[in-house]
Amino acid sequence: MYRDPVESLEPLHSRPALNRTLRVGMIGIGTVGSGTFRVLVRNQADIAARAGRAIELVIVAARNLARAAGIVGEGVALTADPMQVAAHPDVDVVVEVAGGTGPARDWVLAAIAHGKHVVTANKALLAVHGAEIFAAARKQGVAVAYEGAVAVSIPIVKALREGLAANRIEWVAGIINGTTNFILSKMRDEGLDFAAALAQAQALGYAEADPSFDIEGIDAAHKLSLLAANAFGMPLRFADVQVEGITALQGLDVACAEQLGYRIKLLGVARRQASGVELRVQPALVPATHLMAQVNGSMNAVMVKSDAAGLTMYYGAGAGSEQTASAVIADLVDVARLDGVNAAQHVPHLGVHEHATNALAVLPRAAVHTSHYLRVPVRAVSQIQAVTARLAEQKVPVRQVALAAERPGVGPQVLVLTGPVAQGTLDLAVHALQARSEVAGVVATLCVELLEG
Structure with a gap:
């Protein structure tokens, strides 16, 4: 029923170097993997025209081979061993859509070690092991693409790297x-x-x-x-x-x-x-x-x-099988265009400045300046001025004050919008406010983001 994953694939060296089919091995055939296969098949002509060559799924690693066969049919080789996909001599690019951070790291690193490009929608894998993965890819001169890992159908990685x-x-x-x-x-x-x-x-x-x-x-x-x-x-x-x-x-x-x-x-x-x-x-x-x-x-x-x-x-x-597949296949199209191009330049890897002495530091929470919303439960409406006075004492700029609309079972609530202030300063102010006798419950705080130009 299954094609043998090693013996039956035509060796790549027997094909023309340019414009040959990009041969894909996939690890995982769940929600994202099955969507990727459907879209590849349904839109194969358009995808090939945009990529400059055909893109073909040739082997899939899956836990349930019978289920996988029902999805991809008889034209795709199947294996229960992801490492067989990662090391396969006739696979150009490995698509990792199985998820997780442990075994997936090993599969991806093995694929890179065998000179294969990698496409993944696994944000946890890259967030935890990305520095190691991208360093290995740069050393091997292959691309790691991950548009589907960030915002699913939104091509934000391409926008940041290319459009902007x-x-x-x-x-x-x-x-x-x-x-x-x-x-x-x-x-x-x-x-x-x-x-x-x-x-x-x-x-x-x-x-x-x-x-x-x-x-x-x-x-x-x-x-x-x-x-x-x-x-x-x-x-x-x-x-x-x-x-x-x-x-x-x-x-x-x-x-x-x-x-x-x-x-x-x-x-x-x-x-x-x-x-x-x-x-x-x-x-x-x-x-x-x-x-x-x-x-x-x-x-x-x-x-x-x-x-x-x-x-x-x-x-x-922000979610969906074919929505994520759209991003995965866009990455495959990028990889398909790599013939004769430095992979690291065409699909840049992250972390290129990780050893730089001027690498940007991440600000600690206390040093972040934002505006804030406070909801202060008080014992009486007349205590609104006491709340603003306490905030002024703590050097918190007050931009707007209001009383929350009355609600059954809810006592009076003073609502405050502040100007920009360091988070550390606000934390101290809330702590001091919380200790006041006029405050009748826990003070709620949230950041305010104006997102202005």
Whole structure:
């Protein structure tokens, strides 16, 4: 039933060096892998025309060979051993879409060691092991492409590397996790609390049974580390990303933000400062009239501020089989065009400055300057002035003060929007405010991102 994965493939050296078919080996044939195969087959003529040659899937590694055979048919060799794909002499490029960070690292490094290009949609793998993988690829002169690892259907890596290549990037900010954006949209549109919105996301398939990577902000942090490396030419610094998820977010704050003219989004922000780079994933208030505030459901968006192009924004699906396949195949087309070209130049690898003495530092949390939203529960409405006075004592600039609209079972709440202030200063101010007798509960704080040019 199966073609033998080694014996039956025509040796590449017997084919013409130019314009021959790009032969692909795939590790994993789940949601992304099956979507990639479908799109390759369905759009093969258009893809070949754009790539300058045909792209053919010739071998797949899968746990369940019978299921894999049902997807790819008899024209593709199958194996249960991913290393057989990584080392196959008649494979030009290995597509890794199995996921994970342990075995996947070994497969990818083995493929590189055998002189094969790699395409992956595995952001966790690159965030954790990217420096090692990219260094190995540069040494071997092969490309590692990963458009599908960052924002699924949005070609943001290509935009940063090619479309904005002339620019000095000042900041990148994005909604880069579809699950959390769906949850936040439901909390705002339907007045749900976090638990109810998460349950709805799970029921509809937007969230996994264990959604920790999404709701705790880890998935977004993986992607942000890749965006920052592309934007600023810095090493991958996933371990230094300041990460705050949405699990502690209350529906009351979603409603209060709306009252003030803002919406809450989980944002990944990478911003260049004179003393270093901010790397943050956290729920933040965005003006309701801003384009980023209109990104709802499971959609993603990335905004880039650069010196020449100014503000640019990129929008698209944040999840999906064929949506991710679109990015994977775009990377394959890039690889297909590499004949006679230095792979590292055509599809640049990250971390080119990892050994530079002037490598950009990541700013500590306390040094980050942003505006903030505070919700301060008070014992009486008359204590609003006491709250602003305490903030002034702590050198926190107050830009706007309001009382939250009355809600059943909720005491008076003072809402404060600050001007830009160091996070360390704000933390001290909130600590001092929390100790005051007029404060009747926990002070809630969120960043405010205006995302202006």
